[in-house]
Amino acid sequence: MKAARIHAYGDATEIRIEDAPLPALNDDDVLIRVVATSVNPVDWKIRKGYLRSFIPYDMPLIMGWDVSGVVEKTGPAVTRFKPGDAVYSRPDIRRNGAYAEYIAVRESEIAFKPATISHVEAASLPLxxxxxxxxxxxxxxxxxxxxxxxxxxxxxxxxxxxxxxxxxxxxxxxxxxxxxxxxxxxxxxxxxxxxxxxxxxxxxxxxxxxxxxxxxxxxxxxxxxxxxxxxxxxxxxxxxxxxxxxxxxxxxxVFIDPNAAILTELAAMVDAGQVRPLIGAEYGLDAAAKAQEASETGRATGKIVIYVGQP
Ligand SMILES: NC(=O)c1ccc[n+]([C@@H]2O[C@H](COP(=O)([O-])OP(=O)(O)OC[C@H]3O[C@@H](n4cnc5c(N)ncnc54)[C@H](OP(=O)(O)O)[C@@H]3O)[C@@H](O)[C@H]2O)c1
The missing domain is CATH 3.40.50.720 (NAD(P)-binding Rossmann-like Domain)
Known part of the structure; x- marks a missing residue:
């Protein structure tokens, strides 16, 4: 699959667009085909190595801990989701992220995507x-x-x-x-x-x-x-x-962990018109480095989203 990965800590030039193996699934994992992900400051903080004493990452690493996409496949212990479901998540930051065509995410970290917004909008919300x-x-x-x-x-x-x-x-x-x-x-x-x-x-x-x-x-x-x-x-x-x-x-x-219960309540608020995503900029996966540099300026308006592939 296509992915944006780093092989070493450093500046945005470390981000390489390359072929990566499909994620292996644990029994309680869902394989999500990524439609969109979004950039958070934690992405470039991790890229720069600021969290290395806290989370010892194996390289190469796929960043991006927001995802909206479609369920491709489920592990044998998964009960709530099936292929074709539209879902969103803030997955575990200790695993590979969503700057890629596919991501494996624990079932417990996933909620159904709000029905009234696009995947690009939904990807801006979880984290x-x-x-x-x-x-x-x-x-x-x-x-x-x-x-x-x-x-x-x-x-x-x-x-x-x-x-x-x-x-x-x-x-x-x-x-x-x-x-x-x-x-x-x-x-x-x-x-x-x-x-x-x-x-x-x-x-x-x-x-x-x-x-x-x-x-x-x-x-x-x-x-x-x-x-x-x-x-x-x-x-x-x-x-x-x-x-x-x-x-x-x-x-x-507060330092957050994944929380599907909040995402389920949030989806209801979005669909009721109480919360709307605010997207300031959208990039393609090939421009992941540019997207992170835009976040790093500290001047972003709303969210910076990365569009990965068709729903
Ligand atoms: N602990 C956690 O679990 C957790 C979770 C999420 C985020 N964070 C951290 O929280 C911080 C904010 O995240 P974010 O995603 O909201 O960042 P962001 O989207 O990059 O924030 C950019 C915004 O900050 C504004 N800004 C910059 N300096 C300001 C100041 N002195 N006073 C008021 N506004 C200012 C800018 O407005 P102007 O352009 O108008 O200056 C811009 O709109 C980051 O450090 C992030 O790492 C922590």
Whole structure:
């Protein structure tokens, strides 16, 4: 099969488009014919070797841990899916990814794709949606009427987080650069803070939850906009428990695993019109290196999707 693989850690020139063996199936695996995958910052972070002490990858490695496609074949222990089913997944990051014509994914990590959107749109959703869901709901317990500040509202995670928080009935503030303010409002944000023109910490206040998707100074400044007892939940740098305690606030950190239950609930929300994918750019598999370079700029709008093959 055709795949985009790396044979060593390094820059995007390490990505080779080449022939790779079809994935071998374990008993509980589903072989998915990939229609589309999407780029997440973790892809190029892994390519650069940032996660090597945490996950010891064998080379060559296929990146891309979002997939939407069609079931080609199932292992003997698989019960929920059959050939021809349209599915989507955020598969196990410890195995080969989806920048390829086929991927083997555990049945437990797969959900039926939302029926009302294309595979390209569906491929943009799993990783960022599980991340936003676990951060806002599982960790921060965001409820209707609460106030949440979402950093990088125009990014992959932020664009879905805004929609999930709105669907929950929260009051949503989001940071974005001025040119993206209209887009962020259209996703449901009640207030957009132009983080380049203004220091968000002088504008936002009394937040029940801050969702930190940026880290560093942004996280440092986020403590001051929380109300007493509020929670700072991050997916970048682990917030200090000592600082949280000293300020009478709470700290949360999320690093996601596959979660098919969330994807099943999300599919229902998408089909009900409550959540819509936001795709900023689409590339072919041959341009996987360019797609990762676009993500690496840190300026992406919504998701960068890689189209692999016909549904
Ligand atoms: N822990 C986990 O499980 C997990 C899961 C998913 C993602 N992550 C991490 O979360 C981070 C965000 O991921 P992502 O997919 O959302 O990234 P992304 O799509 O690449 O984010 C790009 C967006 O960030 C905005 N941005 C950059 N700096 C900003 C700032 N200082 N304030 C506000 N907005 C800013 C940019 O807006 P402008 O162009 O307007 O500047 C752009 O729209 C990454 O570091 C990723 O690795 C972690």
């Amino acid at each position: 960022v949606s599980i991340t936003a869901w676990e951060s806002l709901f599982t960790t921060a317990n965001l409820t209707a009427g609460q106030r949440v500040l979402i950093h990088a509202g125009a990014g992959g995670v932020g664009s879905i987080a805004i929609q999930l928080a709105k669907a929950k009935g929260a009051h949503v503030s989001a940071t974005a650069s001025a040119s993206k303010a209209g887009l962020v409002k259209s996703l449901g944000a009640d207030e957009v803070i132009d983080y380049r023109a203004q220091d968000f910490s002088t504008v936002a206040r009394d937040m029940d939850v801050v969702f930190d998707t940026v880290g560093g100074e942004v996280q440092e400044k986020s403590w001051s906009v929380l109300k007493p007892g509020g929670m700072l939940v991050s997916i970048t740098d682990r917030p200090s428990e000592d600082r949280a305690k000293a300020e009478g606030k709470r700290a949360g950190f």
